[in-house]
Amino acid sequence: MTQALRQETYLPEPDNPQVAKVYDFLTAHEETGRGTPEVTCFLSGPAAGDRVELPTELYHVLRQVVEALRSGLGVTIRPENATLTTQQAADLLGVSRPTLIRLLDQGVIPYERVNSHRKITLRELLNYRNRRRAEQYAALEATAMDDEDIDAMLTRVRDARAAVGRRRRGHGTD
Structure with missing residues (x-):
């Protein structure tokens, strides 16, 4: 993974069942209290025992990305200078x-x-x-x-803030 850091935008695939499955998984774990920062989550690979602990920050990033893609929104990753x-x-x-x-x-x-x-x-x-x-x-x-x-x-205030943010970024109106 020596890929150069650059801004990249990802667009959702309509009705992608895999995104819906990840969303349902995360939502179910949050509702039962198992998706909280106190609980350890893992990223697994194809081999048995091939897994690494997912830091809380990455869990929250993943949660936001999945929510946006599921809602039909594009997601832009933009590395920022410190x-x-x-x-x-x-x-x-x-x-x-x-x-x-x-x-x-x-x-x-x-x-x-x-x-x-x-x-x-x-x-x-x-x-x-x-x-x-x-x-x-x-x-x-x-x-x-x-x-x-x-x-x-x-919730109403957050929705209003999100709508204002979308308009500022030129993503249209609600």
Whole structure:
């Protein structure tokens, strides 16, 4: 596996029974609690005893890929540098570069200065994004009506965010 890292998009095959089978397997294990990070999953090869433990990160990647393909969506794998420019970071967050610069200057997102350029680690940027989302969900929960189930509301918010993201990426409307 000495293949060069590059962006690659995978399109779903209509009604692929193998994707449906993997989806059903993952879903069944999640529903019984066996698909949680505490449980070890394995990737197996053709020979007896030919298997390797699947790290939690890869399990989650696999889960998202299977869900997208099953839903008829294409999946793009794009290797990212561990260090991003301000424009790359702004694009990943979906904000303008000036907004990102303001967040950096306020100390909200850690960064390093290399000569006259600001560099942000991908890990720090993703940590910020996750914190921001958690704060947004907490604010929604605090303002939720008492008679509405929070899980239903969060599902609606996630669906709305996904629809906005698809429109931003030019994948059409819902």
